[in-house]
Amino acid sequence: MFIFIKIGYKNLFRNKRRSVLTSIVIGLGLASMIITDGFMDGMSENMVKTITTGMVTEGQVHNPLFSDSFDAKDVIMEKDKVEKILSNDAQVENYAKRVISFAMLSSARNMRNITVYGVDPEKEKQVTTTYKYVSEGKYVEDEQSLLVGSLLLERLEVELGDKVVLTVAEAHSGELSQVLLRISGVLTAGSKEMDENAAFIHIKKAQSIFNIGQNYHEIAIKFRDRSVGEQETYPLWAQLNHTGNKGESWKGIVASFTEIMGMVDQSKGIMAFILMLLVGVGIVNTLFMSIYERMFEFAVLRALGTKSREIIIMVMSEAGAMAVMSVVLGLIITVILALPLGLSGIDYGGMEFADVTIREPIFYEFHWSQITSFPVATFMFTVLISIYPAYHAAKVTMAQAIKKTL
Amino acid sequence: MENNNEVIFKLNDIGKVFGTTSDTQVHALSDVQLEIKQGEFTAFVGPSGSGKSTLINVMNGFDVPTSGHVLLSGKKIDLMGESELANFRRDHIGIIFQSYNLIPVLTAKENIEYVMILQGIGEEERSKRVKEFLSIVGLEGKEDRYPSQLSGGQQQRVAVARAMVSRPDIVIADEPTANLDSKTGTELVDMMLELNNKYGTTFVFSTHDPMIMEKAKRLVTLKDGKVVQDEVR
Numbered sequence: 001m002f003i004f005i006k007i008g009y010k011n012l013f014r015n016k017r018r019s020v021l022t023s024i025v026i027g028l029g030l031a032s033m034i035i036t037d038g039f040m041d042g043m044s045e046n047m048v049k050t051i052t053t054g055m056v057t058e059g060q061v062h063n064p065l066f067s068d069s070f071d072a073k074d075v076i077m078e079k080d081k082v083e084k085i086l087s088n089d090a091q092v093e094n095y096a097k098r099v100i101s102f103a104m105l106s107s108a109r110n111m112r113n114i115t116v117y118g119v120d121p122e123k124e125k126q127v128t129t130t131y132k133y134v135s136e137g138k139y140v141e142d143e144q145s146l147l148v149g150s151l152l153l154e155r156l157e158v159e160l161g162d163k164v165v166l167t168v169a170e171a172h173s174g175e176l177s178q179v180l181l182r183i184s185g186v187l188t189a190g191s192k193e194m195d196e197n198a199a200f201i202h203i204k205k206a207q208s209i210f211n212i213g214q215n216y217h218e219i220a221i222k223f224r225d226r227s228v229g230e231q232e233t234y235p236l237w238a239q240l241n242h243t244g245n246k247g248e249s250w251k252g253i254v255a256s257f258t259e260i261m262g263m264v265d266q267s268k269g270i271m272a273f274i275l276m277l278l279v280g281v282g283i284v285n286t287l288f289m290s291i292y293e294r295m296f297e298f299a300v301l302r303a304l305g306t307k308s309r310e311i312i313i314m315v316m317s318e319a320g321a322m323a324v325m326s327v328v329l330g331l332i333i334t335v336i337l338a339l340p341l342g343l344s345g346i347d348y349g350g351m352e353f354a355d356v357t358i359r360e361p362i363f364y365e366f367h368w369s370q371i372t373s374f375p376v377a378t379f380m381f382t383v384l385i386s387i388y389p390a391y392h393a394a395k396v397t398m399a400q401a402i403k404k405t406l
Numbered sequence: 407m408e409n410n411n412e413v414i415f416k417l418n419d420i421g422k423v424f425g426t427t428s429d430t431q432v433h434a435l436s437d438v439q440l441e442i443k444q445g446e447f448t449a450f451v452g453p454s455g456s457g458k459s460t461l462i463n464v465m466n467g468f469d470v471p472t473s474g475h476v477l478l479s480g481k482k483i484d485l486m487g488e489s490e491l492a493n494f495r496r497d498h499i500g501i502i503f504q505s506y507n508l509i510p511v512l513t514a515k516e517n518i519e520y521v522m523i524l525q526g527i528g529e530e531e532r533s534k535r536v537k538e539f540l541s542i543v544g545l546e547g548k549e550d551r552y553p554s555q556l557s558g559g560q561q562q563r564v565a566v567a568r569a570m571v572s573r574p575d576i577v578i579a580d581e582p583t584a585n586l587d588s589k590t591g592t593e594l595v596d597m598m599l600e601l602n603n604k605y606g607t608t609f610v611f612s613t614h615d616p617m618i619m620e621k622a623k624r625l626v627t628l629k630d631g632k633v634v635q636d637e638v639r
Contacts, residue, residue, distance in 0.1 A: 003516075003523050010511035300507040303468065304568075305496020305524045307489055398468040 008317025118206020
């Protein structure tokens with residue numbers, strides 16, 4: 001067996017330029033797969049971070065009716081029990097209560113339908129980074145605070161410090177309730193949804209104007225380890241559901257995003273398949289060129305008593321040696337291309353994808369499979385695809401091949 | 407070694423037709439009846455197109471006859487399957503090609519021991535035989551050279567060593583001196599003759615060269631695919 005592998009390996013270096021060029025092509029294919037995977041994962045992680053550090057957070061609890069109706073009267077049930085469950089769960093790092101409902105915000109010149117968030121500022125800062133996107137003024141600090149989105153500010157034709165009227169329907173009576181507030185902060189989250197339609201007030205103020213006492217509509221959760229909360233089978237969710245409320249991770253809340261990311265993963269697979277197919281055609285072409293030049297040699301080997309399967313091993317060894325060289329070159333190309341981009345990141349400057357704003361540069365996301373599974377897959381693919389030309393070489397017609405060399 | 411007159415190769419009514427339609431058919435061999443005895447040094451001679459190479463190809467199993475049977479050591483090689491024929495050729499037939507056809511990526515030593523590796527012979531025995539045959543063909547000290555580092559005559563000597571080192575029943579060569587100058591060609595045939603005399607190895611080869619023909623102990627003349635003369639000297 002060793003002699004066939006040796007001949008195969010040595011044959012690779014008979015036409016060094018061709019072998020190196022082919023290896024570069026395969027290596028580029030591998031590098032493309034690794035870099036695409038790294039940046040796609042980086043983009044995915046970036047977007048997940050945007051979601052989980054934004055208002056969605058890593059998990060939420062609601063009254064199931066609230067999720068459908070957004071009605072102010074559908075507050076969280078058995079709130080003390082729910083808070084006890086959350087406080088007792090070792091994986092829950094922090095949680096924040098929120099009052100949420102539709103409202104109308106009017107200025108002297110204009111009015112807009114909005115979503116008003118009543119937040120506990122200190123708790124909120126422990127579960128989201130929304131406060132970091134205050135572009136003017138201050139984040140919600142007290143019951144007089146009103147933080148509005150920057151686009152909402154434009155629509156209402158007001159400025160920081162101007163007075164506006166917040167109108168809501170009381171939770172149970174449905175009576176309109178109004179409160180005059182001065183704009184104390186402007187939010188520029190980079191998301192059209194937030195910047196155009198959201199306003200933040202203190203939770204106590206919200207509870208007061210909606211007339212819901214100490215109740216609230218949502219609990220936003222931050223886990224010590226995000227991946228724990230992502231598990232549907234994590235016991236916390238069942239415990240919360242037993243209270244009559246619905247607890248779910250961010251994956252369930254933004255299910256459309258999860259589906260889109262699943263499709264992105266599929267696209268990545270299809271792209272890798274097409275890429276490997278193109279590389280595969282290149283490999284087959286190169287091996288055929290190399291084999292056609294040496295048909296007489298295969299005929300001689302057969303004449304000396306070498307069996308067909310031994311010729312196949314020989315050609316596959318040649319492809320294997322080429323694959324090893326390609327993998328090494330591919331990893332070098334990956335480092336050369338991915339390292340600078342990985343360090344600086346790719347800035348998409350607020351581009352929205354799947355309803356999520358990419359706020360920060362996308363960095364290369366490394367995981368071990370990129371330098372284990374991908375190279376192994378490339379090696380296996382190269383060796384497997386060489387079976388076709390190898391079979392062709394093994395089926396050489398000796399009399400004809402030898403005659404052609406005379 | 408003595409010639410024990412045992413018939414080792416038998417060609418029974420061999421016919422070989424190339425082409426499929428009556429217009430294109432060429433009868434390369436017709437009713438060839440031939441026996442090769444152990445220890446013979448036989449040359450196939452005849453003009454171009456007489457069927458020498460076709461006969462050689464049929465004898466070493468490269469080509470299958472259209473009619474008749476080829477028997478080596480009592481076995482019909484034309485009826486063997488691919489794998490069986492590969493093994494049989496490896497163990498019983500030594501082949502020398504006109505263009506040397508050494509494996510370019512292997513050294514002289516590795517080329518010589520290749521067939522022995524296929525036969526599963528151990529390294530120690532292989533080294534012993536390689537050393538012996540390098541000495542016989544006069545290439546001591548050149549065992550680590552690649553074919554490209556050897557002259558044509560030296561390459562053909564390696565090819566002779568490769569054909570003989572596995573101790574085959576017969577060595578078949580298709581115009582082994584055609585690519586060599588007359589001096590080197592004569593030296594090569596002298597060496598083959600010496601091996602024939604010393605080891606009793608049976609040689610069958612085709613040639614155009616009258617000087618080489620002179621050295622053959624048996625001369626089989628072909629014309630239009632038929633044996634027209636069989637002269638034992």
